[in-house]
Amino acid sequence: MSDNNERRVVSVIVVNEASVLSRITDLFSGRGYNITSLSVAPIPESKYSRLTIVTSGSVRVIEQITKQLHKLIPVLRVYEHADLVEKEMAIVKFPASENIADISTLCAVYNGKIVNVGENVIIVMVSDEPKRVDNFLKIIKRYNPKEIVRSGAVALER
Amino acid sequence: MQINGAQMVIEALIAEGVDTVFGYPGGAIMNVYDEIYKQKDFKHILTRHEQAAVHAAEGYAKVSGKVGVAMITSGPGFTNAVTGLADAYMDSIPLVVISGQVPMSLIGTDAFQEIDAVGISRSCTKHNYLVTKAQDLPRVLKEAFHIAATGRPGPVHVDIPKDVTAEIAEFDYSIVLDLETYKPHVKGNPRQIKKVMEAIANAKRPLFYLGGGIINANAAYEVRDLVQKTGIPAVETFMARGVLSCDDQLLIGMLGMHGSYASNMAMSETDLVIGLGVRFDDRVTGKLSEFAKNASVIHVDIDPASISKLVNADYPIVGDVKNVVNEMLELIAGIESQKYKVWRETVQNFAKLHPLTYHEDTERLKPQWVIQRVGELLGDSANISTDVGQHQMWTGQFYPFTRPRQFISSGGLGTMGFGFPAAIGVKAATPEKISINFTGDGSILMNVQELMTAVGNKLPVINIILNNNYLGMVRQWQTLFYDKRHSETDLSVQPDFVKLAEAFGGIGYRVKTKEEFDSALKDAVEKNVVAFIEVIVHRMENVMPMVPAGGSLFNMMLLEKKGEK
Structure with a gap:
């Protein structure tokens, strides 16, 4: 069933209650699906949270994933996105000895900026589409990044 | 309070x-x-x-x-x-x-x-x-x-x-539940049901594929009505035994790995599968790419995730099967039973060609005979539980079920040790019926301590142990697919089942002939106590027909004709 293994973004609205996250991740591991990235946060002024799950699979697998997710009792809604705005964030630490002007310019191109300059390190953040974040992380290799932290994606239907 | x-x-x-x-x-x-x-x-x-x-x-x-x-x-x-x-x-x-x-x-x-x-x-x-x-x-x-x-x-x-x-x-139990995230979809889409009825009217060789969901939905009598009024032949899954009565002329039999030749051929030849409360389990479908190859598929199920999970449904309907079948009955006018006459004959010919049967043996009882015999003697007056293995498949094949909820077995998980405790629960719920558990010499030992529960609570379950001194189903696979290397399946070392039953305060019988079996069963029913009837059966009997795992439904190993070896 792994024909046409495409990257998909699925959003899930769940009730805020104990063990709801493990119900979802157990479903993926138990049925042999993969989670590429996952981000969760409460929806303001409600009893729900929103999960954004990046996964991959054929049309049929994705259909099963959405149906199985929907079967879980605390799941309110499942969206499988077609046309969406998607953002991811990365925070990177560089040695202070690197060229700060170059780094700053690069960050600006990727919707980012320098957020902290210390005695020994420069810390920057960027937030952009996942593919562009990939690019950014590729380009900055020449500035010897010491540490990279990357968030999961968040997405909204257009 | x-x-x-x-x-x-x-x-x-x-x-x-x-x-x-x-x-x-x-x-x-x-x-x-x-x-x-x-x-x-x-x-x-x-x-x-x-x-x-x-x-x-x-x-x-x-x-x-x-x-x-x-x-x-x-x-x-x-x-x-x-x-x-x-x-x-x-x-x-x-x-x-x-x-x-x-x-x-x-x-x-x-x-x-x-x-x-x-x-x-x-x-x-x-x-x-x-x-x-x-x-x-x-x-x-x-x-x-x-x-x-x-x-x-x-x-x-x-x-x-x-x-x-x-x-x-x-504590206030009068609270009204507010389950915003749990709202099962019970009513089928009316437009889709209309389309389904048109598809049935246009089909030449439609086939009902009946599943355990019908029993869960208490829809068996509605389904009987639908089958009768349309004149369309039907196959049942193992879990659906009893949805149609065994004497229903339109019931072809059980399909799947140990389904009848006629059922599996009907599924392979049909042009429209009408799946009701089924889930296209691998033990039913065999090789998926060859399953009902020439057919469109109607699939009615309460669980949306069951639909198009394994076999793509051309007409998916999410809903309670009882509601949907009732809606279908409303729209039955366009369907002419006469139209499927040739198809019904085709199916009957399949059944004539390779009927579901077995060969009698002069030396030892055949397990299939025992099951049929219980059916003849007790029929509708018994509820039937089973353990897991050969005896379970033979029960599915040979017991004459006449009503839904008569048959209790572990279908999906295949849990050895299920039968005896389940039969105790059955007896507790329906004391007016005789509770029979067909089991094997392997399965019975997996929850044999329940003799005490049954005796202690006066729940007279009759366990019929079809003893072939083998872990029979695994032995059958070893015989057929592992070149007769019977690894760890020989159960020749056994307890004395009669004494075992007696030790717990039950009653035990060991029988080797038909007469002995009849009198043991009669005695156990009359005495109304917890019983083990150990039946010494043919050791090497195989469950036939058989679709080897992963094979196509129409490629069955069949019972050898008499004299053939």
């Missing part, structure tokens, strides 16, 4: 109309058992193993259609019960299983008899709860019964820490 958590459990069970609870006490659930001692509204049946408590609740639920209830303690009590939860989950049996847990303050400390019960049951229940406050109990228990019984039924597990059962809070 202000009561403690343990009293809340009792009050909730009473409010739900529970009349029987199966269980086994222990440290963490003692407060609840103390309240069980004080009440008279329901009966508690003490099994001799927690696994058996859950299987008994399953048998009770399957035969009665009500929610089965089991109660166990924490740690090993719970882990013993997991097989039962998984079994009920696979076969969509409505259960509420209540387990004790160590006190809240000890959770996570590796306390005595502590295990992360909800973590374990998450993947084998429809839903589960860890109750952290007594004030949540009324809502949680009410939700548990509701979720277990509605939509696609299933087991719900409620884990209650010991201090929560002692805590006092307000």
Whole structure:
């Protein structure tokens, strides 16, 4: 069933209650699906949270994933996105000895900026589409990044 | 009213109309058992193993259609019960299983008899709860019964820490449930149902493919009506035995790995599969790419995730099968039974070519004969449970089932040791019927301690042990696919089953001939006590026909013609 293994973004609205996250991740591991990235946060002024799950699979697998997710009792809604705005964030630490002007310019191109300059390190953040974040992380290799932290994606239907 | 958590459990069970609870006490659930001692509204049946408590609740639920209830303690009590939860989950049996847990303050400390019960049951229940406050109990228990019984039924597990059962809070069971995220879709789409009826009217060789969901939905008599009025032949899955009566002319038989030749050929030749409450299990379909290759597929099921999971449905309908079949009956006018006459004849010819049968043997009884004979002697007056293995398949093939909920077996999980405790639950729910458990010499030993439960509670289950001194089904595969290397399947070393039954206060028979069998069964029924009837059967008998795992339905190994070897 792994024909046409495409990257998909699925959003899930769940009730805020104990063990709801493990119900979802157990479903993926138990049925042999993969989670590429996952981000969760409460929806303001409600009893729900929103999960954004990046996964991959054929049309049929994705259909099963959405149906199985929907079967879980605390799941309110499942969206499988077609046309969406998607953002991811990365925070990177560089040695202070690197060229700060170059780094700053690069960050600006990727919707980012320098957020902290210390005695020994420069810390920057960027937030952009996942593919562009990939690019950014590729380009900055020449500035010897010491540490990279990357968030999961968040997405909204257009 | 202000009561403690343990009293809340009792009050909730009473409010739900529970009349029987199966269980086994222990440290963490003692407060609840103390309240069980004080009440008279329901009966508690003490099994001799927690696994058996859950299987008994399953048998009770399957035969009665009500929610089965089991109660166990924490740690090993719970882990013993997991097989039962998984079994009920696979076969969509409505259960509420209540387990004790160590006190809240000890959770996570590796306390005595502590295990992360909800973590374990998450993947084998429809839903589960860890109750952290007594004030949540009324809502949680009410939700548990509701979720277990509605939509696609299933087991719900409620884990209650010991201090929560002692805590006092307000109990009000009249609360209205507000489950915004759980709303099963029970009414089929009317436009789609119309399209389905047109497809049936246009089909040349339509075939009903009937599943266990029909029994869960209490829709068997509506389905009988639909089959009768359309004149369309029908095959049943193992789980659907009893949906149609065995004497229904339109019932071809059981399909699948050990289905009849006619059923499997009909499925291979049909041009329209009408699937009702089925899930296209691998034991039914064989090789998926060859399954009903020339057919369009109608699939009616309460569980959207079952539809197009394995076989693409051309006409998917999500809904309760009873509602949908009733809607179909409204639109039956356009369907002419006469149109399928040729197709019915084709199917009948399949059955004539290779009828479902077996060869008698002069030396030893054939297991199939035993099952048929019980059918002749007891027929409708018995409810039939089975364990798992060859005897189970022969029961599916040869017992003359006449009504839904007559047949109780572990289909999805295939749990050896299921039959005896399930038959105890069956007897507790329907004392007016004879409770038979067909079992094997392998399976019976997996929950044999339940002799004590049956004897102690005066639940006279008759266990018919088809003894071939083998783990027969595995032996059959070894014979056929492993070049007769019978690895660890020879069960020649055995207990004396007669003495074993007697040791527990039951009655035992060992029979080798037809006459002996008839008189043993008659005696056991008359005496109305817990019985083992050990039948010495042919050792090397195979279940036939057989579709080898992964093979196509139409490529069956068939019973050798007499004299052929």
